[in-house]
Amino acid sequence: GAVLLARRITGPLKKLVEGTVKISKEDFSQKIDITSQDEIGNLAQSFNDMSRKLLLARERMEVASNKLIQAEKLTSIGRISAGIAHEIRNALTSVKLNIQKLVQSDRLDETEKEHLSISQEGIGQMEKFVKELLDFTRVSELNLARFSLEQILDESIKTLADTLELKKVVLEKNYKEGLPQVLVDADKLKQVFLNILRNAFDAVEEKGEINISLSLLKEQEGSKIRVFISDNGCGIPEENRETIFEPFYTTKASGIGLGLPIARKIIEQHRGTIRVKENAAQGTSFEILIPTEEER
Incomplete structure (x- = not known):
């Protein structure tokens, strides 16, 4: 029973870690095939929502970049990017919260929690992606x-x-x-x-x-x-x-x-x-x- 339970947890976790590593390298086509009605299933659902938004974000920015003339491009891309960045940030927050719930639960052993830490590193890379988008779109005053x-x-x-x-x-x-x-x-x-x-x-x-x-x-x-x-x-x-x-x-x-x-x-x-x-x-x-x- 314990071995079967461990397999039921470890298998999905490996899928999540592999998906997070790939998406942190900007392969936004990743979809995690986990349908369980538990914390891991909730995390997978949050992950898939986030990867879908990241893929949509990149497609929308590429379309904007290719179609607009240079004079309009910076303003238009900036406006689009700001909205997309906030959407992605919300999705990232959901993924982070679900990972934290899993790490704090009693269902995982230390090895499995270490696997999740790899996912947390990938989330950190995606947060950097969002920060760059927001830095690009903001017009902030200089602190001289x-x-x-x-x-x-x-x-x-x-x-x-x-x-x-x-x-x-x-x-x-x-x-x-x-x-x-x-x-x-x-x-x-x-x-x-x-x-x-x-x-x-x-x-x-x-x-x-x-x-x-x-x-x-x-x-x-x-x-x-x-x-x-x-x-x-x-x-x-x-x-x-x-x-x-x-x-x-x-x-x-x-x-x-x-x-x-x-x-x-x-x-x-x-x-x-x-x-x-x-x-x-x-x-x-x-x-x-x-x-x-x-x-x-």
Whole structure:
């Protein structure tokens, strides 16, 4: 009896874990075939509802992206995405609550609860997906204060220290001394730097190189701090150098292609610019220009 009960629980749990792992990799066609009238059945129903909404969300966004001209696209996609993101968030909440009920119940042993923890990690990936959608659609005020870009860059690098160590990436910094502080939203700029650095880490091989430089650029319209981040990874084809800033464009197996559009949006809020520069060697180079405080 106990063995039969364990099989009745473990089998459906494996289906749920496999489905969650696949959907966290953006295979939204997953459907869990569990019809039991218990906590596991409720979780499966919540899961199927969520995967259906995710699939519908992606289809609706692709249609919007393909049909609308560029001037209308950002506004329309933003409006659609905001509504979809809230729908998905509600479905995610239902799945999380059902998983928590199962974890807290006496029906599962520790191994089965560990299986469910894998599902919880997958849910975390989907929550990141929703957060990116909402970040892209929100027009939030900047929380401005004086900061040195050296400090924000160093904090970003520190956040990724484990990734650096794991891949044995060589990171070189070249910061010009005496650069002025700038009036910026430090958290938002850190989000930009983290996105570019993570892309660089993904692009380089083990023991690859990433270079970061900071300098002062004096132009006719005023002084700017120049942030230059380059890597010796696989690079971006010339024809894609502008496309990468468009919403939902991605070459990665996972990800929804909003990291760089969000980065551009943040930089433009600071009255700055971000672009991909031609790299003499292989790899990718990003140039970010932020106006100095006296020019803002």
